[in-house]
Amino acid sequence: VxxxxxxxxxxxxxxxxxxxxxxxxxxxxxxxxxxxxxxxxxxxxxxxxxxxxxxxxxxxxxxxxxxxxxxxxxGNFYPLETMEDKSILIVGGGFAVTTLRSTIRYLLHEKNRSRFKDITVLYGARSPGELIYKSELKQWEERDDITMYITVDKGDENWKGRVGLVPNVLKEVAPSSENGIVLVCGPPIMLKYTMLPLLDLGFTPERIVTSLERRMSCGIGKCGRCNIASKYVCKDGPVFTYRELLEGVESDSQIFLKAEGFEETLDQDKLLHASCRSCR
Missing domain, CATH: 2.40.30.10 (Translation factors)
Structure with a gap:
């Protein structure tokens, strides 16, 4: 306050x-x-x-x-205007779900809900104790205008929900990419193994929007703490499309991607296939 x-x-x-x-x-x-x-x-x-x-x-x-x-x-922000009249997939992991929580609350607000089509949320944590916003998650699960998938890497004796890593659950539930855009935020290891399943589902790189986490100090692009090559996460981000991260693969962006843990997604044949849309 x-x-x-x-x-x-x-x-x-x-x-x-x-x-x-x-x-x-x-x-x-x-x-x-x-x-x-x-x-x-x-x-x-x-x-x-x-x-x-x-x-x-x-x-x-x-x-x-x-x-x-x-x-x-x-920093910049999620492309809310671009998301209008589209189906929204939100993929979050651990404590990185905070800005996604902000977005879900905004999308579900009575003033906004009609502006967006289907909303699907996949949220995971390492254990049940590390899930946050539990009361709100329960409220969302009870709504009929949002689809929720909650998972943990490893359950305990009291956990009755889904068990599985976020990338694996993503493959299982296979949300449609038709007229869709995805917001994904989580620890680097989760991002690393989530990109390829998203591409396989048909989400093109420009429709995959991620928020990156780097150590920051000043927040205004002056101290150099969060820079990767020519990019400053606090100023140029923290929100980037996957397409933005892939542009100029032979230059700064490859350094950027590898620093963020995406090196195994640099399969150009797969990326070109995901972008051509000729088989959809």
Whole structure:
């Protein structure tokens, strides 16, 4: 909740952007915005505590009512206008689902739902305990205007849901790519093994939209912490189409892709086949 309403009114963001959160004496870190732009009364962030993370530990140690700094919003965003009148597939893994949660809330809002066709969500985590937004996931599962697939890599004695890695479940459920666009965000290893199944399902590289995570410091493309070749994830991204990542495979982009863990998807015959559309 903003202390100054004027600051809240100036903080205009859209789905996919991030902000820099700061704690006095600890520092600041980039965190994706988890609330929807239509959540007028508050901003929401989901922060995972890391044992060696000074700022994440400081944030988790705060009491209700404590003050933190918020700088932003920064970065580009998901192509919401392009997504209109299309079927939407959302694939998320772990804590990287935060900006996707923002997007789902936006898509399902009563003001927006009619602008989009089918919405399918595949969300996975390593274990049941690492699934986040559990109450909201349950609410979405009970709706008839969204299809949910929730999976964990390894269940426990209380888990009654699906067990399987996200790329494998993606192959099993095989959502249609017809008139579709996919948003995918997760840890690098998940992204690495999700791209080829998406291509096999018929999603062309320009219809695969991903959000990349890199270590950032300034958030405005000045410090060089998040650069890969000529790209700055905080400024040129964090949202990229897979086509953007593939452009100029012989130049910077190959370095970019390999740095993000996509090297095994650089099968040009498969990519050309996915782009030609002649067999669909």
């Amino acid at each position: 903003f202390l100054n309403q004027e600051d809240r009114e100036k903080f205009n963001f859209t789905c996919g952007q991030f902000a820099m959160l700061s704690v006095l004496g600890a520092g600041e870190i980039p965190i994706g915005i988890a609330s929807s732009p239509l959540d007028d009364e508050y901003l929401q962030f989901t922060v995972k505590r890391y044992p060696t993370g000074v700022v994440t530990t400081a944030l988790h140690s705060l009491e209700e009512g404590s003050r933190i700094g918020v700088r932003g919003p920064y």
